[in-house]
Amino acid sequence: MKPESTGRIYWNGEMETLGPEQQRAIEEPKLLRQLEYAWRASAFYRRKWRAAGIDPRQIHCAEALVTLPFTEKDELQETQEATPPFGANQCVPLDQAIRMQATGGTTGRPLRMTLTRHDVAIYNELGARGGWAAGMRPGDLLFECMNYSLYAGGVSDHLSFEHLGACVAPVGIGQSKRLIEILRDVRMETCLWSTPSYALHLARVAQDHGIDPVSLNIRKGFFSGDAGLAIPSYRRRIEDALGLVASDIYGLGELGGFAAECRYRDGLHFLGQGLLIAELVDPASGQAIALRHGAVGELVYTTIDRESCPLIRFRSHDHVRVSTAPCPCGRTGFRFRVLGRSDDMFIVKGINVYPLAIQDLVLGFAPVLTGEFQVILPDPPPITYDPPVRVEAGDGVDPAEFPALRDRVTVRIREILMFTPDVEVVSFGCLPKTERKARRLYRRYRGETP
Template identity: 35%
Template sequence: MAVPFSDRVWSEIETIDPADARRIQDERLQQQVAYLAARSALYREKFAAHGVDPARVRTVEDLADLPFTEKHELRESLASTPPLGAHLAADRSEVVQVQASSGTTGSPSYVGLTPSDIQQWCEMGARALYANGFRPGDWMLHALGMSKGFVGGLPVVQIAQYMGIVDIPVGAEAGADRLLRVLADQRPDILIGTPYFLAYLAEQTPEVLGAAASTFGVRALSVGGEPGGGLPAVRDKLQGLWGATSREMLGGTDFGVMYWGECEAQDGMHFHSPDLLVAEIIDPETGEVLAPTDGAEGELVYTALGRQASPLLRFRSRDNVVVTGTDCACGRTGYKIRCVGRTDDMLIVRGINLFPSAVKQLVSEFVPVTTGEMRIRADFEGHTTQKPLHVVVEAADDLDEAGRAALVAGVEGRVRSALNVKVTVELLPAFSLKRPDHVKVQLVERV
């Protein structure tokens, strides 16, 4: 069990001067690139193909001259050199754990971990969860997926144990009824899960347990696994239902469970681990590196520092983010972001770029005449269309015809004025759309 640095932050590195953090990154980047050149067949090949001299990579700024690593390269690497790919950079005998991605965008990616890698994952996760309000001694109900090697499962248990938190590892696969029975029996202090599943759990609590979710004493929620937890309407709903704080975290299988976490200010997730990871923001169209200034928007690109088994260099995450701040009253010096969607989820409607989560936020503004649930039903190939988007929205059951007509007109008008995109809205009965469990919500349904 590790010990937090202070009442405010888990690690002293979170409050370090950015210039000092950059010096640490430069030193560790040199070490990691040298390690890749010596130990990774994938990166030796990439360096040779792109004319990269590893010895000339001295600073984080030098990363801009290096090639990206794409998801398809990892899939090809895993297929050609099983079980962990040509990018495995440690001896197989050093690997003690394997984790897998959710596989929602293709075949799962498998990631090997040495004991040192596990310690890194735990340290990064502890920083994020501590910012989310989780504390040693808390009891945590585990509502992320526990199966399929997903990083929301065993690695979250490991992070909790590293922090001195008691994990109750039920998992989302057990279903709402089972989780809520455990909630009533164990009275956890904290919950972790996807935002929409935790909202669904709270909505089911009166029926299953005969009382509101807010009566069971949960103090704090950590939500992630999909964009949306930072949307004001989603957060307000979660906090109202549970009577608890709700803060976001963000991560991914390839580098760690979570390495961004939202503090008590609740205006974006801090980057907590400059000593273990380099996070760049790029223009997804041009690849140009963008400065992380207020309002900057782009795609996150990551480079591991100090990883042994499956280190990656300039990996394109496809997470599209907006920088919400560069300082904070909490004392953390890592800039803050909000994830607004995935670059590969983006739709282009008559030349306008649109993230489905933006439509979700607007629909959520119409609660309680809607449940807040919606899906875009795409009847076109790829990501581009010239036609209005077909959006299905769950309406409250007690709406009369006039109310339903007003809701359709209201949502269509709100989307058009806010996003400059035309949609046609179809109303569905409340709770007719499939609710998420341990998987990510897919806001776009292909028809």
């Protein structure tokens, strides 16, 4: 449903302002049809549910969804390797699929999936809802700096934003110098779609060439791919560096960009009404948690209108805090803030630690620290040792100051996060900068190296 005018608040006002009973009346029949379809068309789900002793055709209400087992990405990776090219959850013949895309897999190999024309329309609808909520509009010249090499943030998001009506320029990654030249040539206000870390990378490249990043005239920044904007100081750093307003869009490569901030910037609105069902669960026990104000848990998603690769109770591993307080924008879906990834969380002597929380503290040491950091876990749990944390000194900081800086960071982390790190301060430029998702945690015992 396309908006009637650019002055309109919602992309799809009918769905984004649904009341609970209206939403249930739309979603429950679609859920039951999706479960029956998955049972019939997906060999992956038939085996999975039979092994659990469950017949989804006996489910007659949305509340019974919790009786089905979760779907993990590594399961889909395994079935893809056993039944190439797309695995046993490929539900349509290839002549009905019009797109293949890939997302990161746990083995390091991409998780491939296909989309039918109908699936692409759903993906575009979700992306348009998210982009519109975040402030993207027809008439915006949007430079897309995501990875176009199979990654959903490239082609699929590009086409979602075209569907919204934006004029999208496919830049990709590794083109920062060329992008700066184009931005200076077009002589108009523009927009950026990238990871938060890329925005700072772009600002650094401009500065290295003697160009004020603010003069590039990027005035709207739409960001996804890592959770940096959840940290207010990181958001301000991006906004100050480029002179733009930063907006957060959240999604999964397997599902699309289905959540975004509105102009009030008070959390991410869930925008999947009528297309996705979201649940909140305890990441350790898997028990359902009511989507109430202040609730904390992991978000789990179920497609209810997908043809090629349905996903039933698909774990995001994103740990969030929910808000159900009314938003002045009028959207009725719950909002949430990402606290970190539950599969990135590590436990130090009984204390749960998220890299995102470490990032928040490290950024507070600017400008003597750049904000770049790495957590390196040499040995598997239980972590009874002080985990190594590398932080990068700011430009011009004298190495003689490193010991005192190390002690300050150690004390700050111990006071706020309640664990003692083994801090190492490295010189400016020693930690890698990336145009892709910024990686912060390395488990050396799994063979992961910085």
